[in-house]
Amino acid sequence: MTPASPETPHELSFGHVLPPEETAAPSKGTIRVLQLYPRDMNIYGDWGNALVLAQRLRWHGYTPELLEYNVGDDFPADVDLIVGGGGQDSGQLVIQDDLLSRETVLKELAEDGTPMLVICGLYQLFGKFFKTRTGSVIPGIGILDVETHGTDERLIGNVSVSSAEFGTVLGYENHSGQTTLGPGVEPLGTTAKGTGNNSSDGQEGARYRNIVASYLHGSLLPKNPALADFLIKTAVERKYGTFVPGTPDDSYAALAREHAARRPR
Amino acid sequence: MLYFSVPLGKLVRRVSRLRGGGSALPGLVVEKIDPGFMQRTLSTLPLGVAVVSGTNGKTTTTKMVVELLESQGLKVFTNRTGSNFTRGVAAALLGEVDWRGRLDADVAVLELDEAHAVHFVNKVPPRYCLLLNVLRDQLDRFGEIDKTAELLQHIASKTTGAVVLNREDPRVARIADTIETATPNGPEVLYFGLDDSLLSTFPNDDEMRAAPGSPVPPAPAKPQADVVLRRVGADDADFEYDGATVTTGMKLRGVYNIFNAAAALALARAIAVRGAGRGTSGTTDSAGLLAALANVAPAFGRGESLVVDGLPLELVLVKNPSGFRLGLKSFPAAGYATMIAINDNYADGRDMSWLWDVEFDTLRDGGVDQLTGSRAYDMALRLQYDDVAIGAVDTDIAPALAAFIRGAKDKPKRIFCTYTAMLAIRRELSKITTVEVVS
Numbered sequence: 001m002t003p004a005s006p007e008t009p010h011e012l013s014f015g016h017v018l019p020p021e022e023t024a025a026p027s028k029g030t031i032r033v034l035q036l037y038p039r040d041m042n043i044y045g046d047w048g049n050a051l052v053l054a055q056r057l058r059w060h061g062y063t064p065e066l067l068e069y070n071v072g073d074d075f076p077a078d079v080d081l082i083v084g085g086g087g088q089d090s091g092q093l094v095i096q097d098d099l100l101s102r103e104t105v106l107k108e109l110a111e112d113g114t115p116m117l118v119i120c121g122l123y124q125l126f127g128k129f130f131k132t133r134t135g136s137v138i139p140g141i142g143i144l145d146v147e148t149h150g151t152d153e154r155l156i157g158n159v160s161v162s163s164a165e166f167g168t169v170l171g172y173e174n175h176s177g178q179t180t181l182g183p184g185v186e187p188l189g190t191t192a193k194g195t196g197n198n199s200s201d202g203q204e205g206a207r208y209r210n211i212v213a214s215y216l217h218g219s220l221l222p223k224n225p226a227l228a229d230f231l232i233k234t235a236v237e238r239k240y241g242t243f244v245p246g247t248p249d250d251s252y253a254a255l256a257r258e259h260a261a262r263r264p265r
Numbered sequence: 266m267l268y269f270s271v272p273l274g275k276l277v278r279r280v281s282r283l284r285g286g287g288s289a290l291p292g293l294v295v296e297k298i299d300p301g302f303m304q305r306t307l308s309t310l311p312l313g314v315a316v317v318s319g320t321n322g323k324t325t326t327t328k329m330v331v332e333l334l335e336s337q338g339l340k341v342f343t344n345r346t347g348s349n350f351t352r353g354v355a356a357a358l359l360g361e362v363d364w365r366g367r368l369d370a371d372v373a374v375l376e377l378d379e380a381h382a383v384h385f386v387n388k389v390p391p392r393y394c395l396l397l398n399v400l401r402d403q404l405d406r407f408g409e410i411d412k413t414a415e416l417l418q419h420i421a422s423k424t425t426g427a428v429v430l431n432r433e434d435p436r437v438a439r440i441a442d443t444i445e446t447a448t449p450n451g452p453e454v455l456y457f458g459l460d461d462s463l464l465s466t467f468p469n470d471d472e473m474r475a476a477p478g479s480p481v482p483p484a485p486a487k488p489q490a491d492v493v494l495r496r497v498g499a500d501d502a503d504f505e506y507d508g509a510t511v512t513t514g515m516k517l518r519g520v521y522n523i524f525n526a527a528a529a530l531a532l533a534r535a536i537a538v539r540g541a542g543r544g545t546s547g548t549t550d551s552a553g554l555l556a557a558l559a560n561v562a563p564a565f566g567r568g569e570s571l572v573v574d575g576l577p578l579e580l581v582l583v584k585n586p587s588g589f590r591l592g593l594k595s596f597p598a599a600g601y602a603t604m605i606a607i608n609d610n611y612a613d614g615r616d617m618s619w620l621w622d623v624e625f626d627t628l629r630d631g632g633v634d635q636l637t638g639s640r641a642y643d644m645a646l647r648l649q650y651d652d653v654a655i656g657a658v659d660t661d662i663a664p665a666l667a668a669f670i671r672g673a674k675d676k677p678k679r680i681f682c683t684y685t686a687m688l689a690i691r692r693e694l695s696k697i698t699t700v701e702v703v704s
Contacts, residue, residue: 259643
């Protein structure tokens with residue numbers, strides 16, 4: 001656990017450092033952001049999502065407190081926002097039992113409306129199960145009504161998703177597990193480019209309460225500030241009643257989106 | 266078949282060169298009509314074949330091994346064109362053999378991409394292999410780090426004489442277990458390593474993740490290394506081998522290049538000094554190798570320094586988070602104008618996630634003068650989130666480079682670039698300064 005205080009930058013896992021706080025304006029409040037398993041599930045720039053949440057909280061006038069939960073840690077109290085990433089097979093094996101032991105607390109937080117972002121590997125493990133190619137079944141924690149089947153086909157490349165809620169969502173996918181949604185969840189959107197959840201139904205990601213689940217890296221949040229601000233707004237409203245946004249400069253994000261959208265699959 | 270495959274391949278090579286075509290086509294032709302060509306030709310070499318593989322540093326290390334061996338009078342065949350896949354090797358061979366298919370060399374030292382090395386060693390079991398590291402590189406290509414480690418393990422399993430391993434990379438060092446238990450009469454296992462005091466400058470992917478203050482598992486007993494890098498100075502370094510520490514001057518820049526020098530020294534010693542895998546003593550001594558090491562210049566784009574307007578311009582190739590971190594650490598920003606060029610072609614890695622695993626706080630004081638490449642705006646966004654000031658952004662490399670050179674006329678310059686961006690930048694620079702030609 002390394003709570004960041006406004007004065008001194010604290011080194012986080014993977015050697016990451018949050019830039020020092022610049023503004024002297026009084027904070028509108030503190031939001032506790034928990035990274036799930038950053039030591040073992042961080043393969044595709046997942047730090048980018050945590051960094052974007054922390055920095056945008058500041059740009060909106062709030063104070064981020066970045067927390068980490070790794071295998072065997074005590075689960076922190078008063079978590080306002082949760083973010084978790086993807087791992088390789090060995091990383092998923094390492095966290096599997098620990099994650100099952102945290103099923104109750106994560107389920108309570110999810111049902112209570114805590115905003116969460118889960119990418120790739122943790123998206124799969126937030127579902128009911130992952131059935132490998134050889135037929136063995138890895139149980140998930142079942143927060144999301146989805147199931148995943150391992151395949152020989154690796155889905156790799158740029159993805160563009162049309163989402164009614166967030167507009168065009170851009171990212172990059174790289175997975176061989178294929179996920180199908182049950183009636184308990186909605187898709188994040190439909191793919192305009194790329195494959196998404198599986199190679200048959202054209203859907204990408206899942207939405208349930210305030211959880212956003214997705215296969216997309218890139219990292220996902222930097223180029224999709226609407227998605228980042230949804231998570232932030234939800235966390236602030238749950239804690240403080242109303243969200244008073246600041247004015248982040250999203251001109252580079254807009255240009256990065258424009259250029260990314262033109263890249264081939 | 267055999268009688269005309271070599272002349273035909275050489276002919277295709279000439280024609281495709283005249284047309285300015287790719288370097289692999291003649292290799293493809295000869296592979297198709299004479300699948301035994303490569304194995305037959307390479308098996309005649311008296312000192313055999315050495316394969317260099319791993320995620321980072323293959324090109325620099327291979328170049329060093331070649332120069333070390335050549336300094337001792339050995340004739341070395343290598344795939345200089347950077348065609349680090351099987352067909353590229355066949356194509357390079359065609360350029361070197363005579364019309365009857367004979368290769369005039371003592372040893373072959375080949376840089377091979379991890380995935381292609383597997384196909385190569387199935388055809389041509391090497392006498393030596395040097396396995397550098399397993400880092401996050403183009404995961405969009407290989408899938409996962411553990412898979413890359415398996416590829417390297419396969420190379421080791423086919424090696425007959427000596428396997429040279431990075432003692433400090435757990436995924437590489439672990440390969441030793443599979444060799445020793447699997448084949449009791451198998452190859453010798455040698456290591457190159459780092460002094461404990463330097464370990465922190467080389468975080469591996471697992472160590473980079475460990476939270477400060479979190480329990481660190483006790484270090485397993487380390488095997489004895491054949492060559493250990495003890496110290497890195499401004500223009501010299503200390504290497505330990507045969508129980509003594511020797512200081513030597515270095516032209517190479519950057520700590521990771523000098524660690525690769527330790528790797529190159531270990532392989533060159535195995536081939537030329539120890540005679541590992543041949544049951545004979547070697548042909549030279551290590552002092553000669555070390556003298557040659559002092560004169561090795563960096564490979565193109567690996568900390569290579571050019572001169573523009575009378576001031577140095579350094580090119581630093583970055584292709585994965587560990588390499589970018591080491592590059593930023595090895596080449597401090599103070600006093601330099603900085604440009605970053607990020608492309609997302611296949612050879613660069615197409616997923617931009619890796620930029621988010623690099624910390625850019627060391628650039629915060631001076632900012633970055635110019636960004637370019639097809640993903641220049643992804644880089645701009647990354648720097649914005651690390652509070653690093655940005656001068657100008659232009660996705661087109663030629664005008665961006667010209668603006669950078671114009672704007673920083675009185676300062677030494679440094680460009681961090683991905684692979685295809687580096688090729689484009691070198692092409693542009695060759696119009697205004699002397700740039701070593703890479704065919």
